[in-house]
Amino acid sequence: QVQLVESGGGLVQAGGSLRLSCAGSGRTLSTYTMGWFRRAPGKEREFVAVISWSGGMPRYADSVKGRFTISRDNAKNTAYLQMNSLKPEDTAVYYCAARSGSGGSTRDADYGSWGQGTQVTVSS
Numbered sequence: 427q428v429q430l431v432e433s434g435g436g437l438v439q440a441g442g443s444l445r446l447s448c449a450g451s452g453r454t455l456s457t458y459t460m461g462w463f464r465r466a467p468g469k470e471r472e473f474v475a476v477i478s479w480s481g482g483m484p485r486y487a488d489s490v491k492g493r494f495t496i497s498r499d500n501a502k503n504t505a506y507l508q509m510n511s512l513k514p515e516d517t518a519v520y521y522c523a524a525r526s527g528s529g530g531s532t533r534d535a536d537y538g539s540w541g542q543g544t545q546v547t548v549s550s
Contacts (some may be wrong), residue, residue, distance in 0.1 A: 428453040428524050428539045435520060435544030438512055442548070446507040448522030448541060455479075456500040459525040462507045463534055464518035464546075473532040474520070475507060485530045490516075512548045519543040 434446040448460065461476040475496035477484045484496050495508040505522055523537035531537070 428455060428458065430522050430524060430539055430541035432520065432522050432541040432544040435546045437547045437549065440512060440514055440548055440550050442512050443508070443510045444512065444546060446509065446520055446522075446544060446546075448505040448507075450503045450505075450524065454500070455498070455503050455505065455524060457526065458539075459527065459529060459531070460496070460498055460505040461523045461525065461531070461534075461537055462496060462505075462520060463523060464516075464520045465543075466515075466518040469518075471521070471534055473534070476530040476532060477505065478528060478530055483530055485532065487532075509546070512546075514548045514550045517546060517548050519545050 428450050429452045462474040465471040475486045477496045493511045498505040521543045522541045524539040525537045
């Protein structure tokens with residue numbers, strides 16, 4: 427399995443931006459679909475964004491569409507989540523996940539490798 431480590435979380439005011447990174451090790455991420463999920467306090471983990479192994483066909487949750495952008499750099503074995511116009515309701519622990527093969531799944535059960543998560547807190 428590939429190991430994933432997220433970074434880039436922190437405290438930001440509403441309207442601000444953060445860029446999360448997800449670095450892979452142990453295996454190349456180039457053949458993996460990469461997803462971002464988040465868990466807010468008291469809520470279940472939810473889908474945020476997904477990108478295919480080639481970088482195409484990104485999909486987003488309706489709640490982040492137009493504000494978040496998922497991308498990847500296979501040469502750096504890293505995936506990213508650019509988050510703009512952040513809102514207090516975006517406060518959560520953000521996780522990246524890898525799924526072997528193609529298919530932009532939004533189901534966390536379809537992902538076999540997970541990072542430890544990074545905290546994002548948006549103040550009003």
